[in-house]
Amino acid sequence: MEATLSLCWFTPRWMYFAHIGDSRIYYLPAREAGIKQLSQDDTHVDWLFRNGQINEREARSHPRRNVLQKALGGDNQFVDPQLGAVAYEVGDIFLLCTDGLVEGLYDNHLFELLRPLVSAGANANPARRLVEESLKKDGRDNTTALVIQTA
Numbered sequence: 714m715e716a717t718l719s720l721c722w723f724t725p726r727w728m729y730f731a732h733i734g735d736s737r738i739y740y741l742p743a744r745e746a747g748i749k750q751l752s753q754d755d756t757h758v759d760w761l762f763r764n765g766q767i768n769e770r771e772a773r774s775h776p777r778r779n780v781l782q783k784a785l786g787g788d789n790q791f792v793d794p795q796l797g798a799v800a801y802e803v804g805d806i807f808l809l810c811t812d813g814l815v816e817g818l819y820d821n822h823l824f825e826l827l828r829p830l831v832s833a834g835a836n837a838n839p840a841r842r843l844v845e846e847s848l849k850k851d852g853r854d855n856t857t858a859l860v861i862q863t864a
Contacts, residue, residue, distance in 0.1 A: 715785065718733045718785055721738065734755050748820050
C-alpha cells in the first residue's frame, strides 16, 4: 500500500512544507489575484506536463495520470520529498487537498471558490464548498480539502 503526504508547518511569517505523491499544496497570497501550486505531482504524467510534452487537458485525461513515481510505503524504502518554504502575510490562504479535488476543479475554479468564501468570515466553510463543487463535477476519487487562512 502506498500513500501520499502533504505536510505544512507554520511559524510566525513562514510556512515550511514537505510533499510526496499527488496530493497538492496551493498558496493564495492576499495581495495578488491568483493561485500558485507549491507542490508538484510525483507522476510521470505531471513530469510530461511540466516539460511541455503534453498540455493540461491531455494531462487531466491521461489514463496513467494517477500512477505515482514517488509515494510513502510499498516498495519505496527511501524517498526524497519536495521541500520548500513560503513567507506569508496576514490573510494569505493555503489549500492542502487530495488529487480527487482537482479532478473536478481547475486552478482558476479553486481561486474563484476560495477567495470570496474565506473573506466571508469565520462562519464560511470554504473546504466543504470546494469538496461539494468537485464532487458535482467529477467525484471519482477521494476528495479532501483543508483551507488555512493566516492571521
